[in-house]
Amino acid sequence: MxxxxxxxxxxxxxxxxxxxxxxxxxxxxGEVLGGREDVDLESVExxxxxDPWIVSEALTKYGASPDDALISAVLRxxxxxxxxxxxxxxxxxxxxxxxxxxTKLSERTDLVLGLGTGNTERAAYAKLARGNLDSFFSFGGFxxxxxxxxxxxxxxxxxxxxxxxxxxxxxxxxxxxTPHDVRAARAIGAECVAVTTGSFDGSTxxxxxxxxxxxxxxxxxxxxxxx
Ligand SMILES: [Mg+2]
Numbered sequence: 003m004x005x006x007x008x009x010x011x012x013x014x015x016x017x018x019x020x021x022x023x024x025x026x027x028x029x030x031x032g033e034v035l036g037g038r039e040d041v042d043l044e045s046v047e048x049x050x051x052x053d054p055w056i057v058s059e060a061l062t063k064y065g066a067s068p069d070d071a072l073i074s075a076v077l078r079x080x081x082x083x084x085x086x087x088x089x090x091x092x093x094x095x096x097x098x099x100x101x102x103x104x105t106k107l108s109e110r111t112d113l114v115l116g117l118g119t120g121n122t123e124r125a126a127y128a129k130l131a132r133g134n135l136d137s138f139f140s141f142g143g144f145x146x147x148x149x150x151x152x153x154x155x156x157x158x159x160x161x162x163x164x165x166x167x168x169x170x171x172x173x174x175x176x177x178x179x180t181p182h183d184v185r186a187a188r189a190i191g192a193e194c195v196a197v198t199t200g201s202f203d204g205s206t207x208x209x210x211x212x213x214x215x216x217x218x219x220x221x222x223x224x225x226x227x228x229x
Contacts, residue, residue: 014200117142
């Protein structure tokens with residue numbers, strides 16, 4: 003049997019967290035840096051980046067040395083602040099077609115549904131839970147696995163393979179919204195379904211190497227990309 007391992011990005015692909023992630027990082031960084039209340043990360047590009055990469059950039063911006071212990075301290079505080087920020091985020095939204103697509107994919111016996119996201123594992127599940135999407139997923143590759151996106155996808159793929167041990171042939175499809183997602187997918191030999199629900203347009207995503215680009219996950223043709 004041929005099995006498809008699908009690794010979904012979260013932000014801009016499944017949902018929009020309405021600024022909750024950025025706000026929680028700002029608050030966490032402020033606390034760890036000794037109670038600063040003026041932390042502003044508007045100038046740090048979050049899209050397609052991993053949580054440890056974002057925190058490392060943010061620490062550097064505020065003159066702190068981004069060593070592993072400090073990055074871990076900020077991330078720990080971040081994940082404990084995140085649920086409240088998510089609850090308060092009025093602009094939080096699950097993107098069009100997502101719940102329906104995940105329902106259909108989760109019914110398939112020839113497909114394993116996983117995550118490939120720069121969020122740490124706890125942050126990923128907190129965001130998914132806010133949108134009632136957490137029960138669709140049981141594994142993935144996360145920002146807590148590796149700072150580099152291609153490497154965390156490799157970890158997610160390996161976890162997916164363990165769930166598809168009977169498969170003679172494995173096909174991997176990464177679903178994402180940024181050129182970082184597309185390039186990381188290509189780096190591990192995966193196909194990439196890209197969506198323009200994030201901040202990048204179709205030509206940018208195609209130029210990065212996307213196999214197919216959709217405006218959102220509602221189109222009937224989306225299901226065909228997984229067969
Ligand atoms: Mg994304």
